[in-house]
Amino acid sequence: MTVYLNDCGIVCALGASREEVRARLFAADSGVLPTDRHTPGRVLPLGVVDAVLPPVAGHGVAARSRNNQMALAALAQIRPAVEQAIARYGAHRVAVVIGTSTSGIAETQDAIRQQVAGDGLPDAFHYGQQEMASPALMLAEELGIDGPAMVHSSACSSSAKAMASAARLIRMGLCDAVLTGGVDTLCGFTVAGFSALASVSERRCNPLGASRDGINIGEGAALFLMTAQPAAVALRGWGESSDGHHMSAPDPEGGGARLAIAQALARAGIAASQVDYVNLHGTATPQNDAMEARVVSELFGGTVMASSTKPLTGHALGAAAAIEAALCWLAMQDDNAEGLLPPHLWDGVADTALPSLRLALPGARLGRPLDWALSNSFAFGGSNAALLFRRGT
Numbered sequence: 001m002t003v004y005l006n007d008c009g010i011v012c013a014l015g016a017s018r019e020e021v022r023a024r025l026f027a028a029d030s031g032v033l034p035t036d037r038h039t040p041g042r043v044l045p046l047g048v049v050d051a052v053l054p055p056v057a058g059h060g061v062a063a064r065s066r067n068n069q070m071a072l073a074a075l076a077q078i079r080p081a082v083e084q085a086i087a088r089y090g091a092h093r094v095a096v097v098i099g100t101s102t103s104g105i106a107e108t109q110d111a112i113r114q115q116v117a118g119d120g121l122p123d124a125f126h127y128g129q130q131e132m133a134s135p136a137l138m139l140a141e142e143l144g145i146d147g148p149a150m151v152h153s154s155a156c157s158s159s160a161k162a163m164a165s166a167a168r169l170i171r172m173g174l175c176d177a178v179l180t181g182g183v184d185t186l187c188g189f190t191v192a193g194f195s196a197l198a199s200v201s202e203r204r205c206n207p208l209g210a211s212r213d214g215i216n217i218g219e220g221a222a223l224f225l226m227t228a229q230p231a232a233v234a235l236r237g238w239g240e241s242s243d244g245h246h247m248s249a250p251d252p253e254g255g256g257a258r259l260a261i262a263q264a265l266a267r268a269g270i271a272a273s274q275v276d277y278v279n280l281h282g283t284a285t286p287q288n289d290a291m292e293a294r295v296v297s298e299l300f301g302g303t304v305m306a307s308s309t310k311p312l313t314g315h316a317l318g319a320a321a322a323i324e325a326a327l328c329w330l331a332m333q334d335d336n337a338e339g340l341l342p343p344h345l346w347d348g349v350a351d352t353a354l355p356s357l358r359l360a361l362p363g364a365r366l367g368r369p370l371d372w373a374l375s376n377s378f379a380f381g382g383s384n385a386a387l388l389f390r391r392g393t
Contacts (some may be wrong), residue, residue: 007082009221009224044200045314047312053069061125061129062126062131063137065103065106075142086177094177097162099151100183106185161385166226170228183319199214200215204345208359211347217316222319233332237386238388243384275304276371279327279373294354302355305341305366306360328373331373338368341365
């Protein structure tokens with residue numbers, strides 16, 4: 001059984017609508033900008049969402065977080081399609097499967113700051129705001145969905161694994177439709193944590209560049225309505241692995257990453273040579289890029305077009321895979337007849353120690369529609385995932 005991504009809503013540093021995100025994506029207009037919003041006294045490039053977000057109205061205090069507001073902003077773009085699916089299949093046959101890594105930790109951060117100042121915890125704080133299940137439970141309550149509601153939280157592979165789980169629910173016959181994707185939001189706690197790991201760059205990140213020195217953290221949400229009803233884009237393959245090499249560093253040999261990609265290709269029943277485009281995990285950290293360049297070069301050679309879109313959106317952590325899936329989804333729509341590709345922004349100075357990849361620089365196009373796209377996500381702890389998309393049926 002083939003599963004399809006029937007509709008998509010996206011909010012990220014590139015914009016708060018599909019139209020705005022698409023326009024800025026293909027114009028290579030980065031949403032990663034310098035700010036001290038989450039690091040007072042220290043300016044860092046971050047992929048911040050500046051849009052006004054909808055309130056979490058009608059829900060208890062435990063559901064009231066900016067993370068859930070971000071999820072509602074993405075839902076608003078596809079809500080009519082989701083509600084039609086609920087009416088068609090019944091609320092008990094629709095599921096919610098989301099990826100996140102922050103949930104409402106920003107609200108906890110602010111509450112602890114107030115408590116330390118001696119003012120006690122605010123009335124608007126509830127521990128449930130930071131529980132990982134919060135976005136799935138809130139979305140299910142918002143829509144009146146009675147099917148399974150769950151969250152994957154495996155760092156940067158969270159929403160890729162959520163989408164794979166959503167596909168399995170449909171293929172097993174447990175659900176007819178799934179609201180799936182991911183959401184993550186910025187806060188000082190997250191930025192400080194990655195800074196303590198010496199993983200944050202002081203400039204816009206430079207994936208595959210000789211001078212790359214770390215990530216730009218971002219935020220956002222991308223949600224899909226997934227069903228078995230044919231649509232413009234199908235999720236034809238996925239692969240998941242865990243190499244357990246190190247808590248924060250990838251296996252330099254790329255064994256787990258290679259396995260995840262190979263599983264996605266095998267599940268789709270295609271050869272690596274059929275893939276048109278690879279959306280790299282491409283964090284611009286020295287170790288990740290070295291590992292991924294090696295694996296992509298070995299599996300695909302130097303002919304497949306590839307790019308990292310993180311210099312455009314920032315690394316949205318648990319939402320990154322869903323956001324990058326949405327960028328692939330936008331590039332695979334019928335109105336992109338020339339096959340414009342998500343662009344790779346960097347300084348152009350390659351790391352000669354890495355295998356050379358064929359990068360999709362701004363304006364790169366296939367000259368025909370984009371038929372097959374692979375998106376990689378490689379997380380802390382060796383949690384690897386790959387999603388393979390096919391245009392049409």
